[in-house]
Amino acid sequence: MTTVFNIVQFALAGLLVAVILLQQKGTGLSGVFGGSSNIYSTKRGVDKILHLATIAISLVFFSISLIRLVA
Secondary structure (H helix, E strand, C coil): CHHHHHHHHHHHHHHHHHHHHHCCCCCCHHHCCCCCCCCCCCCCCHHHHHHHHHHHHHHHHHHHHHHHHHC
């Protein structure tokens, strides 16, 4: 059973990395040096889907980590 959890957790880790890297870029250090930063903009379309997917995948990843810790 631990092998299944290992495989699922490894797949979720790869998926989580991919979803994080696909999110919108351009909010880096421009706000620090006086550039315009739209930190408080609303997420729409694909950005919102990727944001919600990141939350869901991280929750599943965390719960599987806790299950592996107890089991």
